[in-house]
Amino acid sequence: MSGAQISSGPAGSxxxxxxxxxxxxxxxxxxxxxxxxxxxxxxxLIMTVYFAYLAVSWNIIxxxxxxxxxxxxxxxxxxxxxxxxxxxDTGLSPWIGMFIGGLFAMxxxxxxxxxxxxxxxxxxxxxxxxxxxxxxxxxxxxxxxLGVQLKGAMGLLVPLRGDAPALFQFTGKEPYYYTILxxxxxxxxxxxxxxxxxxxxxxxxxxxxxxxxxxIGVNSTKxxxxxxxxxxxxxxxxxxxxxxxxxxxxxxxxMGIDISIETALMAIVGGQGTIIxxxxxxxxxxxxxxxxxxxxxxxxxxxxxxxxxxxxxxxxIFLPKGLISPLRYLIRKGVDRK
Amino acid sequence: MAFFEIKGISKSxxxxxxxxxxxxxxxxxxxxxxxGPNGAGKTTAFNMIxxxxxxxKGEILFKGENITGQRPWTVCEKGIxxxxxxxxxxxxxxxxxxxxxxxxxRSRRREQxxxxxxxxxELTGMTPLRDVEAHNLTATDRKKLELGRAxxxxxxxxxxxEVVAGATPQEADAMMKLIRRIRDxxxxxxxxxxxxxxxxxxxDRVVVLNYGKKLVDxxxxxxxCNVEVLKAYLGERYVNPSDS
Numbered sequence: 001m002s003g004a005q006i007s008s009g010p011a012g013s014x015x016x017x018x019x020x021x022x023x024x025x026x027x028x029x030x031x032x033x034x035x036x037x038x039x040x041x042x043x044x045l046i047m048t049v050y051f052a053y054l055a056v057s058w059n060i061i062x063x064x065x066x067x068x069x070x071x072x073x074x075x076x077x078x079x080x081x082x083x084x085x086x087x088x089d090t091g092l093s094p095w096i097g098m099f100i101g102g103l104f105a106m107x108x109x110x111x112x113x114x115x116x117x118x119x120x121x122x123x124x125x126x127x128x129x130x131x132x133x134x135x136x137x138x139x140x141x142x143x144x145x146l147g148v149q150l151k152g153a154m155g156l157l158v159p160l161r162g163d164a165p166a167l168f169q170f171t172g173k174e175p176y177y178y179t180i181l182x183x184x185x186x187x188x189x190x191x192x193x194x195x196x197x198x199x200x201x202x203x204x205x206x207x208x209x210x211x212x213x214x215x216i217g218v219n220s221t222k223x224x225x226x227x228x229x230x231x232x233x234x235x236x237x238x239x240x241x242x243x244x245x246x247x248x249x250x251x252x253x254x255m256g257i258d259i260s261i262e263t264a265l266m267a268i269v270g271g272q273g274t275i276i277x278x279x280x281x282x283x284x285x286x287x288x289x290x291x292x293x294x295x296x297x298x299x300x301x302x303x304x305x306x307x308x309x310x311x312x313x314x315x316x317i318f319l320p321k322g323l324i325s326p327l328r329y330l331i332r333k334g335v336d337r338k
Numbered sequence: 339m340a341f342f343e344i345k346g347i348s349k350s351x352x353x354x355x356x357x358x359x360x361x362x363x364x365x366x367x368x369x370x371x372x373x374g375p376n377g378a379g380k381t382t383a384f385n386m387i388x389x390x391x392x393x394x395k396g397e398i399l400f401k402g403e404n405i406t407g408q409r410p411w412t413v414c415e416k417g418i419x420x421x422x423x424x425x426x427x428x429x430x431x432x433x434x435x436x437x438x439x440x441x442x443x444r445s446r447r448r449e450q451x452x453x454x455x456x457x458x459x460e461l462t463g464m465t466p467l468r469d470v471e472a473h474n475l476t477a478t479d480r481k482k483l484e485l486g487r488a489x490x491x492x493x494x495x496x497x498x499x500e501v502v503a504g505a506t507p508q509e510a511d512a513m514m515k516l517i518r519r520i521r522d523x524x525x526x527x528x529x530x531x532x533x534x535x536x537x538x539x540x541x542d543r544v545v546v547l548n549y550g551k552k553l554v555d556x557x558x559x560x561x562x563c564n565v566e567v568l569k570a571y572l573g574e575r576y577v578n579p580s581d582s
Contacts, residue, residue, distance in 0.1 A: 198442045198451075205439040208428025208472070212484075215388060215422070216491050217414040217443030 014335045021331075029181060033174045042173050048286040049180045050242065054259070055266040055278030056187040057234035060194060061227040062264065063272035066207040067117075068125045070260045071132030074112075075105035075232040076239025077255030078135065083240040084156050084249050085148060087167070094158075094168035094244050102236035109232025110225050117224050132260060139251040155250025158243060168244045176245050183241065184279070187234055191275045194230070203227055204273070258305075262289070265308055269315045271322025280323040285311065339402045341366035341526060342495055347396030348550075349382055356382040357393070358550040364495070369517070369527045371541030371558065375570055379550040380530045381423055384497050387528075388420040389413040400495070414443060419493035423500050423530075425480040429473035433464060436472050436483055440490030454490060462486045462516065478505050489520065496520065498529045502536050510536055538562065546570070 036042050054076070062069050079101030086097040116127050140153040150156075163171045170176060194200045202223045205213035210220055243249040266285050271277025285308055292304035319325055340363040349357045357379040364370050372380050386393045392407035399405070405413060419440075428436050437455040445451055459465045462482050467475065472483060481501050488496060498517070502510045514536055521527055531537040537544065538558040546553040546561055548570040554561055561567050 196448060198446050201435065201439050201442055204431055204435070205428050208431055208436075209426040211390070211410075212422065212426030212428065212487075213439065214410040215390075215414060215420055215426075216440040216487055217411045218439070219409070219411045 014331055017331055017334055033177055039173065042177065044287055044290045046173065046177050046180060046245070047290065048282055049177070049184055050238065050245075051263065051266055051286045052279040052282035053180060053184045053187055054235060054238050054263045055270065055282050056184065056191055056275075057231050057238060058263050059231075059267045059272060059274075059278045060191055060234070061224070061231040063267055063274070063278070064195075064200065064203040064207065065224060065227065066272070067120075068264060069128040070125050070257065070264055071112075071128030071130070072231075072235055072263055073239075073255050073257065073259040074132040074135050075109060075235040076242065076259070077132075077139075077249075077251065078108055078239070079105040079236030080239035080243040080249045080254050081139070081150070081156070084158055084243050085150075088156065088159060089148065093166055094240060095166070098168075098237055098240040101240045102233045105236025105239070106229050106233040109228045113225050113228040114221070117221055117228075129257065129260075132255065132257065136251045136255040136257075139255065153251060155248060155253070158247040158249070160247065169247070180241060180245075183237065188275055188279070190230065190234070194227070195275065199223055199226060207273075262308065265312055269312060269322060271324030274322070274324050276327075277322050277324045280327065284323065340364070340399070341401060342528075343399045344383075344387065345397045345399070347383070347386055347393040347398065349379075349386060349391075349393050356550050357386070359396070360547070360550070360552055361396075362545050362552060362555055364526060364528060366526055367521070367524070368542040369521055369529060369540050371537040371544040372528060372530045372547065373532075373537055373544055373561075374547035374553075377549075378547040378570075380547055381499060382550075383547070384420060384499055384528075384530065387413075388418065388497060414491055414493075417492075417494040418497065419488035419491045419495075420497035421481070421484040421488050421499050421501060423503075425477075425484040427472035427475065427480050427483055430471060432469050432471055433475070433483055433486075434459065434468045437486050437490045440487040443491040458486045458490050461489070461519070463512075478509055481505075485516075489525075493525060495526045495528065498527060498531075500530055500532065502531060502533050505533075514540060 032045060033042060036045065054072075058069070058072050061067075079098070082101035082104045083094050083097030086092040086100060087094050112128070112131050116124055119127055139150060142150050143152045144150060158169075161167050161169045163169070165175065194203075202213065202218045205218055206220050206224065214220055239254060242254065262285065266281035267278040268281065269285060270279065270281025288307055288311070289304035292307050296303045315322065342364040343362075345361050346359050347357060347361075348355065348359055360379070360383060362370075372383065374380055385391055387398055389405070389408050389410040389412065397404055397406050400416060400418060403416070405416060408416075428439065431439075434452075434455050437458050438451050441451040441454040441458070445454070459468060462485060464479070464482055464486060467479060472480070475483060481503075485498070485501060502513050505513060510533060517527065517529070517540055529537065529540065541558050543556065544558050544561045545555045546564075546567050553566050553570060554564050556564075
């Protein structure tokens with residue numbers, strides 16, 4: 001606050017404070033498996049990072065443009081099935097199958113986006129749900145398609161190969177943790193790059209006023225489809241990871257509407273249209289959900305959904321911009337104290 | 339070949355003919371005023387030129403090229419920018435970010451776009467408002483932002499829709515100076531305005547519309563004396579041909 005602060009003023013010191021916090025948090029995450037002794041807690045951590053990854057991917061199209069897609073699990077589901085089927089039928093390593101699955105998901109994303117982006121608000125959301133449910137129900141009722149065994153509602157087991165890193169299978173949990181952590185960091189880096197680029201500015205402009213944006217050169221359909229392609233590809237990669245983590249995939253778990261809603265909730269609660277927001281949301285809601293399931297799951301199944309609903313209501317009332325607003329406030333206070 | 343020309347464009351909304359067989363041209367470097375009573379079809383004409391919706395009939399030609407029915411972003415890329423009567427700011431973005439969106443129409447590089455936005459802030463006198471979120475601006479500042487954003491797209495033809503509405507006399511004077519500066523920077527201007535001092539003071543020529551049809555197309559001084567124009571604005575009862 002004094003004159004001497006001017007050169008490294010509030011903006012400068014808040015940046016260095018953010019760097020310090022960021023590095024400390026990153027180091028903590030790297031060391032986590034060494035500090036955690038319980039397998040169960042490591043599993044919760046892996047699931048949390050996984051949902052953070054899904055939320056960050058969802059945010060790239062929905063958070064910035066402000067449309068609510070509740071059918072995103074269609075991408076993780078389709079990509080997961082593609083990579084698992086490629087592995088079962090041709091032995092192709094899921095590391096490569098992942099990218100093929102992601103490409104499939106991207107094509108589906110663009111194909112769905114094209115009609116959906118003509119719709120606004122609730123109509124857009126309902127249509128995304130419709131597409132996702134359509135594919136899920138079809139899969140659930142289809143045992144075989146064009147000679148490929150889909151096994152319908154029974155799902156597919158990924159053949160066990162034991163300790164086979166080249167085939168995306170590990171015996172311990174730690175490699176899975178580091179894989180999803182790396183994926184999360186890459187997704188956040190992509191979000192950062194999009195935010196600063198013309199695409200990011202155009203997406204925010206479309207959210208602000210679509211007609212105004214179009215009048216100054218923004219082809220809204222083209223840019224929304226671009227963001228959708230990135231988001232659906234990344235979400236697809238996540239679905240393939242999930243299939244490898246559990247070595248099992250079925251329509252209800254991987255393409256269900258629950259995952260879509262939870263992903264969207266985490267991004268919204270944490271702070272849409274920001275890089276860290278969706279991560280914060282995932283870190284609040286995933287452990288809460290897991291703990292609710294383990295303590296009350298027997299007596300009160302579905303309680304975790306009730307809790308999610310309550311959290312959403314509270315956040316919308318008290319922190320409409322998401323968890324990220326008190327975080328920013330705290331950082332600014334920390335800077336002012338110096 | 340005229341710089342800009344519309345030929346016989348018409349638009350109906352249901353039974354209402356908003357624009358009826360309208361034709362006029364604009365010379366490069368001039369300021370053309372488009373005036374007429376409320377509901378005369380001025381904004382509808384703008385909307386068709388900017389590609390917001392296509393005309394039912396007729397052609398729009400820019401630098402010899404037929405741009406009838408092209409989408410707004412294509413029209414912008416070709417060099418025509420427009421402001422909206424009810425300004426459309428990107429509420430949660432800052433003023434400079436708003437302008438950067440416009441500048442991105444010509445370049446992908448962030449540093450270049452940032453510098454262009456700063457120039458526009460300087461030109462429109464909005465530098466102190468740089469980091470203000472657009473939804474916190476006053477009505478007049480929103481209009482300036484609207485103008486700044488359109489200018490950032492480096493237009494050759496600028497369509498301005500009532501930029502002085504609601505401004506104080508001092509603000510109107512400042513806006514007139516700004517518009518003249520814009521014209522001096524090689525931008526041709528088509529301006530819709532109700533404030534007579536502004537439009538008569540700025541325009542090289544005016545086109546007067548009434549009920550979607552063109553009444554006259556002449557220098558401002560002549561238009562003010564034209565009987566048909568007076569009748570359109572003041573009504574039949576108040577205009578006695580023998581007095582003019």
